Amino acid sequence: MSVPKAASVVVIGGGVVGCSIAYHLARRGQRDVVVLERETVGSGTTSKAAGGIRVQFPTETEVRFSLESIRVFERFEEEFGIDPGYRKIGYLFCVSDEDDLRGFEARIALQRALGGDVRVITPKEAQGLVPALFVDDLVAAVWGPGDGMAGPAEVTQGFARRARELGARIVEGVTVTAIDLERGRVRGVQTTDGAIAAPVVVNAAGPHAARVGRLAGVDIAVHPRRRHIFFTEPFPEIPGPVPLTTDRATGFYFRKEMEQLLLSPGDVEDVGDDPNVAVDGRRVEETVEKALRRIPVVEHARIAGGWAGLRPLTPDDHAIIGPAPGVEGFFLAVGFGGHGFQHSPATGRYVAEWLLDGRPSMDLSLFDATRFARGRAVAHDRGPDAE
Ligand SMILES: Cc1cc2nc3c(=O)[nH]c(=O)nc-3n(C[C@H](O)[C@H](O)[C@H](O)COP(=O)(O)OP(=O)(O)OC[C@H]3O[C@@H](n4cnc5c(N)ncnc54)[C@H](O)[C@@H]3O)c2cc1C
Incomplete structure (x- = not known):
């Protein structure tokens, strides 16, 4: 499929975030929405995600994003005609440090006040949930029975399919090479398949967000970091x-x-932003060492393979959602770190509201794109870096 000459909104990036935005725009009746994806839909960092979905976030905005997204995952098949493999397997955090536990307690109070089911349980109770756990060094565990998982590929395909049915055009194999500006506002994009005139361009380029930002002369504080599974x-x-x-x-x-067991060492490493992320074999040993400490029975397991992906992190671990500073018509939905998959349903909805209604129906100032430049990055307790 070739690119059209004009669009109402161009979304750069056909990952789970870009596809959710396109779906929500099209569902609201926006015509001529175009998603441009360099490779294939969902082939970016979305394809590397572990599929985890939790309500355990440190801020009210993010907890609300989770609760809303969970409601979408619960009825995903009904709405999108694709079984996303959603299961409430729960999230369990093993805590061996009293100070760490105190940090959890403050966050749990917030999560519970907003309707999340999160509890501190004893090490023995944690072992009841996962009998293979070594718990002798734990002071407690934190248990979110309403947390769970789903398939990132299925969810992305669901958004893409319905977006297309509702009239959005998703073009694969096309790279955006330039963003056209005139007197400080967006006029369109240049691509490997020709130019598209558009008054609104959304950057949903995942780990390439900063690169795409530079096409419009905007600095974006998204720093991709490698993680293995x-x-x-x-x-x-x-x-x-x-x-x-x-x-x-x-x-x-x-x-x-x-x-099989999926095992991650929880690594955070700067290896650039090449999406073809190489696996570092040395991480196998580190993973096995960490695994043996918590689930000793894995000494009988054999590692069969693995992959690595880039988590698009920001300096405060919160996403960047909103108009790009200084360029009218350039909108950002980036920096989702290890939680872009699970927050994609809410992100799509609020971005669509922002673009169509002039502002979102939820206060999204947490995600303000100008916070780093102004030194306003949110300095709360970052909470668990879970995925
Ligand atoms: C190991 C690992 C585990 C994770 N586990 C979880 C988890 O359990 N739960 C969770 O919620 N999240 C998890 N994540 C994070 C999650 O994968 C990301 O936050 C999410 O996928 C980001 O989606 P995206 O659509 O923004 O990015 P992407 O999926 O990367 O999509 C961006 C797309 O933009 C395209 N693109 C870039 N530049 C251009 C251009 N110039 N022109 C055209 N197209 C372009 C890319 O090809 C790409 O497909 C994990 C990440 C990793 C690496």
């Missing part, structure tokens, strides 16, 4: 389902995927 051969010694379980002391997390 390894998987074992079928491992019945830990029967599923188990919660997505994170060891706070090391950042290691695991969950069951069919018969």
